[in-house]
Amino acid sequence: MRKSDVIQLIFHRPPPTDPKHEKGLAFAPTNIALVKYWGKRDAELNLPMTSSLSIALPDKGAMTTVMLQDQAQETVIVNDREIPSDSEFVKRITQFLDLFRPEKKWHLNINIKMNIPIAAGLASSACGFASLISALNDLFGWQLAAHQLSILARLGSGSAARSFWTGFVEWHAGVQSDGMDSVAEPLSVEWPGLCVGLLTMSDKEKPISSREGMQRTVNSSILYTAWPKKVTQDLAILKQALHVKNFPLLGGTAESNALTMHATMLASWPPVCYFLPETIAAMQQIWSLRRQGLALYFTEDAGPNLKLLFLEEDIGAVKEHFPSVEVVNVFEKE
């Protein structure tokens, strides 16, 4: 099964690309997985081995504007800086756009504004691809539903499938080879007072892409066989925690899931390690604070930065111990 087959299944014809507006515009929030996606059962379609569950950061993410342009290639601008056309990022975007223009008849000016560090494990590719496909949907008037956009965004970056909703979102692994059942959906649960703290140790580009890291883990880590079992368990516990609003259960499950993911990576060869010394130091500080009674947990993605999990009542204490933390009160109403 190829990506072009998925396009056919969604549109049933070549995607219409007559612009309906002068510009297409869309925002997509970034999402932080509490139960992680790590490993693909199909690398072409970005079909995951397991389901995953995330929380969206409502105001953090990517705002993308697209306009047709009279040039033979794309112009990609991220945070007012033009990205070189031979860079990996622009190549990935170009390949993604090629799915919607088999004859390469049109090209875009793509302007992305992100308010999160790029490519440092803060899911910038997730909100990037989600906002790009939504902006195309706007420009060309496709009127696709969110679950269809989720399937299309996944073809650009797996975790982008989860970036179409606020709140908690589950991405179902699915079983079909065409991936039409590998779709994310929002969970109808809110948790007022739940906070995520962004603790940025480095905003440098990660040395090993998540694509490469996953592949290496699946192919060479003996611990990977335990991963699907761990995810199944953690998903059930996390949903229970959401249901009864048990914060230590949510925080502990998310932290243990992230550490297990990193353990499977470390057992790969060559090893996949996203920790910096500062990452470990922060973990130890969190464990020490927890022993002193603070309900503070963390999760970590494919980068050295930690995302702290805590409740609104502890914002002051968390800021006191981590002065540089950026706090997002996830369900706070404007």
Ligand code: PMV
């Ligand atoms: O979608 P990708 O290829 O950027 O992979 C994301 C992987 C993790 O962020 C580590 C986990 C996740 O579920 O988001």
